[in-house]
Amino acid sequence: MNGRGPRTTAAALVVVAALAAAGCGGGDDPATGGGADGRVTGTVTVFAAASLTESFTRIGRDFEAANPGSTVTLNLAGSSALANQINQGAPADVFASAAPRNMTTVTEAGNADGMPSIFARNQLVIAVPRGNPKGVTGLADLTRPGAKVALCADQVPCGAAARTALDAAGVALTPVTLEQDVKGALAKVKLGEVDAALVYRTDARAAAADVTGVEFPESARAVNGYPIVALKDAPNQAGARAFVAYVHSAPAQAVLAEAGFQAP
Amino acid sequence: MSRALDIAAPRRRGRVPAALLIPAGLGLIFLVLPLAGLVLRAPWTTLPQRLTEPGALTALRLSVQTATLATVLCLLLGVPLAWLLARVEFPGRRLVRALVTVPLVLPPVVGGVALLLVFGRRGLLGGWLDATFGVTLPFTTAGVVLAESFVAMPFLVIAVEGALRAADHRYEEAAATLGAGRWTTFTHVTLPLVAPGLAAGAVLCWARALGEFGATITFAGNYPGRTQTMPLAVYLALETDLESAIVLSLVLLAVSVGILVALRDRWMAGP
Numbered sequence: 001m002n003g004r005g006p007r008t009t010a011a012a013l014v015v016v017a018a019l020a021a022a023g024c025g026g027g028d029d030p031a032t033g034g035g036a037d038g039r040v041t042g043t044v045t046v047f048a049a050a051s052l053t054e055s056f057t058r059i060g061r062d063f064e065a066a067n068p069g070s071t072v073t074l075n076l077a078g079s080s081a082l083a084n085q086i087n088q089g090a091p092a093d094v095f096a097s098a099a100p101r102n103m104t105t106v107t108e109a110g111n112a113d114g115m116p117s118i119f120a121r122n123q124l125v126i127a128v129p130r131g132n133p134k135g136v137t138g139l140a141d142l143t144r145p146g147a148k149v150a151l152c153a154d155q156v157p158c159g160a161a162a163r164t165a166l167d168a169a170g171v172a173l174t175p176v177t178l179e180q181d182v183k184g185a186l187a188k189v190k191l192g193e194v195d196a197a198l199v200y201r202t203d204a205r206a207a208a209a210d211v212t213g214v215e216f217p218e219s220a221r222a223v224n225g226y227p228i229v230a231l232k233d234a235p236n237q238a239g240a241r242a243f244v245a246y247v248h249s250a251p252a253q254a255v256l257a258e259a260g261f262q263a264p
Numbered sequence: 265m266s267r268a269l270d271i272a273a274p275r276r277r278g279r280v281p282a283a284l285l286i287p288a289g290l291g292l293i294f295l296v297l298p299l300a301g302l303v304l305r306a307p308w309t310t311l312p313q314r315l316t317e318p319g320a321l322t323a324l325r326l327s328v329q330t331a332t333l334a335t336v337l338c339l340l341l342g343v344p345l346a347w348l349l350a351r352v353e354f355p356g357r358r359l360v361r362a363l364v365t366v367p368l369v370l371p372p373v374v375g376g377v378a379l380l381l382v383f384g385r386r387g388l389l390g391g392w393l394d395a396t397f398g399v400t401l402p403f404t405t406a407g408v409v410l411a412e413s414f415v416a417m418p419f420l421v422i423a424v425e426g427a428l429r430a431a432d433h434r435y436e437e438a439a440a441t442l443g444a445g446r447w448t449t450f451t452h453v454t455l456p457l458v459a460p461g462l463a464a465g466a467v468l469c470w471a472r473a474l475g476e477f478g479a480t481i482t483f484a485g486n487y488p489g490r491t492q493t494m495p496l497a498v499y500l501a502l503e504t505d506l507e508s509a510i511v512l513s514l515v516l517l518a519v520s521v522g523i524l525v526a527l528r529d530r531w532m533a534g535p
Contacts, residue, residue, distance in 0.1 A: 078503070080503045148403070156503050175487070178487055180500065188485070192385055
């Protein structure tokens with residue numbers, strides 16, 4: 001559904017770059033490093049944002065299949081919690097964040113191995129109960145009298161994006177709650193406690209059994225980039241670089257697109 | 265009654281065995297060290313400025329108010345429940361006692377979801393409350409009180425029931441012999457008798473309500489001034505600014521320790 005050509009090209013370029021980097025540094029850690037053929041063994045510990053749960057579970061399995069002898073362990077949580085854990089010395093190999101800000105926390109602390117790269121983008125939709133019983137078509141409908149809306153808190157990425165989109169649309173909205181994360185906002189829709197919530201397209205798609213995602217034009221003004229980076233103190237450095245490269249590869253990008261992410 | 269207990273209480277008999285002293289000391293360190301970590305990491309230079317931020321004070325006020333209201337609600341419902349469990353024989357009493365303690369083991373977030381399923385807009389009672397009285401509880405301060413009460417009441421019930429079981433039945437029997445009804449006996453004999461246990465239970469209950477997070481954010485949501493209590497403010501501060509989160513935690517800690525110590529001195533004549 002998105003333009004396939006440019007994305008694939010960009011991904012291929014990054015793969016080449018990352019493989020070159022892996023080739024240079026691959027011999028650093030013979031205990032858990034890659035073999036001469038570029039294959040990776042050992043455990044790769046990936047700290048990934050909660051919104052990547054479904055897609056990274058699949059990507060992790062595909063990576064294991066492509067690299068026999070490797071195991072991908074996922075630690076899924078809010079990006080800021082993960083950034084804190086990494087800066088406090090958690091033994092992680094890769095960090096995939098839902099927002100550049102949390103990535104900056106890690107790079108500024110000097111814990112990244114090289115520059116982070118954006119591997120996906122996510123956009124907001126209006127999540128409404130399945131079938132859209134109240135006929136919501138845009139942000140302006142959320143200010144109807146009596147309409148209950150959940151937003152993410154300004155401190156978390158989805159809340160900051162919602163604020164940008166609402167400002168862009170010139171809509172003054174008073175939510176009933178500012179949720180701690182996007183899954184919390186989505187849960188309030190699922191349970192029928194609110195009429196709508198602003199969540200990521202990927203979250204709405206993952207909850208398609210209970211929730212319908214209504215696209216709205218202003219969300220294009222608040223697109224969220226997802227950066228990924230190998231970590232400096234990674235116990236498995238070769239594995240870390242190979243995983244980062246794999247996430248940019250065509251098969252992984254296809255998984256992300258299927259989940260509703262846009263190409264970087 | 266308490267004097268008799270004092271006389272019977274064991275005095276110092278020889279040295280404290282190391283087998284008890286060492287684990288006791290380790291236990292104390294384990295509990296106190298994380299608090300020391302908070303104090304050590306606190307940004308003391310910017311503390312006054314961070315403290316006077318309006319958001320912090322609003323959240324603190326809301327926390328103290330809701331925890332107090334929750335304690336009152338727990339006293340009104342929990343003391344009779346504790347009395348029932350301690351004084352009345354009825355079939356299924358053990359089951360009821362087990363049910364009362366369920367919120368203790370339930371993850372508070374699950375408690376919040378359970379509350380939504382009952383008091384939410386589409387809940388078992390919520391829809392009826394809304395249609396009949398126009399009352400909706402989620403996303404309101406009343407919802408915060410309800411969530412805190414749900415999580416904190418078992419602490420009160422267990423403490424008061426324990427006090428009732430330990431209290432001397434003969435005073436109540438004497439009152440009954442002298443012609444007092446069960447209600448008069450309860451208000452004039454039983455309650456004064458278990459007052460220290462009741463106060464201890466109420467304080468525990470208040471402290472648990474003050475720190476409540478999971479059920480509150482799930483059931484009542486998070487909105488500044490209405491449902492954002494101190495623990496919720498701490499959690500969100502953690503998203504952006506670790507130092508702010510530490511300051512807010514310290515405030516919550518100072519207020520709760522201060523009140524607990526004051527209450528202990530006044531109402532619970534502990535050693």
